Amino acid sequence: MSSSKSPERVALLAKGSHGNEETKGRWWRMRRVLDLEEARQQLLLSLPMIISNISYDFITLVSVMFAGHLGELELAGATLAGSWASVTGFSFMIGLSGALETLCGQGFGAKTYRMLGLHLQASCIVSCFFSIFISILWLYSEPIFIWLHQDPQISKIAAIYLRHLIPGLYAYGFLQNILRFLQAQSIVMPLVWFSILPMGTHFGIVYILVNWTSVGLKGASMAASISLWILFVSLAMYVACTKQLKQTWEGLSSESFSYILTFLKVALPSTAMNCLEDWAFELLVLLAGLMPNSHIYTSLIAMCVNTQTTAFMLTGGLSAAASTRVANELGSGNPEKAKSAMAATFKLSTILTLAIALALVFGHNVWAAFFTDSSLIVTQFASVTPLLVVSITLGCFQDILSAVARGCGWQPLAVLINLGTYYFIGIPIACLLGFMLKLYDKGLWIGIICGLFCQGIALLSFTLFKQWHRIDLSVESGEETQVFV
Template sequence: MERKEKQKPSLSSPLIQVCEEDGLGNGRDRIHEKGIRRKEILEEVKKQLWLAGPLISVSLLQFCLQMISVMFVGHLGELSLSGASMATSFASVTGFSLLTGMASALDTLSGQSYGAKQYHMMGIHMQRAMVVVLLVSIPLAVIWANTEPILVTLGQDSDIAAEAGKYARFMVPSIFAHGLLQCLDRFLQTQNIVFPMMVSSGITTLLHILVCWVLVFKSGLGSRGAALANSFSYWINVLLLALYVKFSSLCSKTWTGFSKEALHNVVTFLKLAIPSAVMVCLEMWSFEMMVLLSGLLPNPALETSVLSISLNTASTVWMIPFGLSGAISTRVSNELGARRPEATHLAVWVVLFMAITEGLLVGLVLILIRNVWGYAYSNEIEVVKYVAVMMPILAVSNFLDGLQCVLSGTCRGCGWQKIGAFVNLGSYYLVGIPSAVLFAFVLHIGGKGLWLGIICALIVQVLSLFTITIKTNWEHEAKKATERVYGSIVPVEVVS
């Protein structure tokens, strides 16, 4: 009996006290964990906004250079405007998009090296990228110099082709500067140095307005002056950033001087650069193809005008998710390089939430201004009404484009450029463009049908990239990042 009584726990027995303490302790731990989790999420949001804000500004300011030049040329006459617009589009398709894509390989290589604290490798990667893009720019420059015969061969009006050819020849110096600028941008972005990029782009844009005015109206060069102003402004931007990298204490660890090691392991860079370029070009070319297809529709003048307005509007608002895309590629590559898979996972979910929020807000604005937005481009009532019909479609397109943009940024941060290239190929050329042709020419929906085809492509692209992302083993990706970083490592002492 005594033994039984001793075994029977009382209200004050240690067993009950431990249980109570454990329960309270677990509760406190859960509250503590929630507090830590909330703090981590807020910290990640701050980091991404800190990166994305300046990157959005940089994208808009650099986008404005071409637009400002075309606006100045517009005051010279309709033929000059048509030629400059066509040359700008041709330059984007055949040069700028390709070099931007190739330089984005640095999102992976430099970002993961920075996360792994292999700082000296960042300068090596940038130099290697610069050598490659400069070599690639040489044949592209030859193509630009022969813009007129190429456009005539493609069936364009001979007068417009001649004007475009003249404009493109004077833009040739800008292609070399553009490639170098993209490399410098990625070098700074991947080490979270974004405000100097914003300041440099702002100074360049302000100077560009003055230079355009002088070269277009005062020098007697006309449209050639606007093209020359583009080249001048790109080189000024490159010079400003190069001086910052050279003399800033923030870059003292990542820029250790020129090195012959940049000429080694070029194949490793190309394995990422080529699919990166394909990934970017496939997407950009599909949008340009929509404008070309619009010229085959009934009432091509109206369709082309409205689709051009739609494309310009979409390109402008796209700069917001493009900034988020740069932010997430940096965050993902940095965290994978530092072997922090959980932080990488959190960063991806945070940016998806931000992209959804941004897409809904911008989409709402586009719908609210749909009846007046057309007046910013034309006084023709027919054009204004057609633009109003297109705006809700643009709102849906922008929402999906924002999601694919941040998911593509995740791809670049992880080094999945080859996967991204295949996804874009299937989305735009197996689904998007055939759907656009079906809607526009078979079902006779017109320009709206062309844009609905783009939406079909975006749906496939978003679903594919999202599926890949949620099924990712981040531990495995962190291990791959470590292997990539240390597989291409260069001893510090060999760098001059």
């Protein structure tokens, strides 16, 4: 048998070798565009979070939508109430529960599993304590709205809506604490299973209470409270009964009271960072109430805020994954991998943001119809849609940068950035354009776009030029030690 190769076989081998090189080349180019392994890891972590976040927040959003179909006045009142609930209640609860990302995350990494359950109980005690004061604020919301120069009729309807949402506030705070407790242990799928059923039943509950009973508007907020409690109870039963959490949940203990101060030291800065951003958006709804035809502009701005919030629901899973990955890699002494993780998140966010923008451009009339039957408001919403696409695009990238700041431990810095960009740049520009130049709803939204742009530039500058490091938080002493890597 001859050892030499025939010309045909040589050509075939050369072609096969060339084909393999082309395949490897395409694979290498794809990996340079996107780190596929990192992207896969982040998607597995973020997708369940996206689904669960949408389910939780859609409960309150769907109630506002059902109230809006009762009339323009009811829509304005329900949207004002929803904005006020977010400003004074829900954002506060989310910020407080953010402390568990640090305390439970570090405790799980250090294998001090018992501490996770104690921190969870301390957080629920703190949430309940603050919920009492927020409930009192909601009970007297009507005179507060009137003092803020809101329309008296809209203020009365918003106050009625808020009173029946008070029970849901307590459930929402407990729910956010359990969510962070499970996420710290990378147990995310139960969040999906226990959120889909309550979201599905909520449509039935709110439809029956609003349309089949005499409670009307009250039924919309009552349904939200009922569904939030169903969600909390189901997750609490899972935590108490599953064997998967037997190391981190040993049952109720009075020892948790001794960790309240430690929890507050971490929770209050986290709350400030979260609330300053959310308050800027909700402040636009109050400003819209000062304009002529306030019921129209209040509804429009509130719809824009709810749309922006919905977009944040979708990108919130990616931002949570980015924060987790950045923190994990910095904790392991790998700042370059942390930066690579951030880059992968930015690329995934670009794809997701493009999809959201296209959906809004082509489906804005359908989306607006979920909130109202008024053709005037639907038409006005269409004229604001291009500005809304810009704000969503900027907001999604800013959300990732804020997640990186949380992962790096830059919360105090982020608080200053949020304060400066929103309240010294964005809101003043919104007032100038909306009132003095009479651009009304468009002027208000252009102002918030300016704030988002400046915030993104500031966060990006610190992300690129500030040294990345990990922070060790001593739970016992409450002191922070920066460890540079």
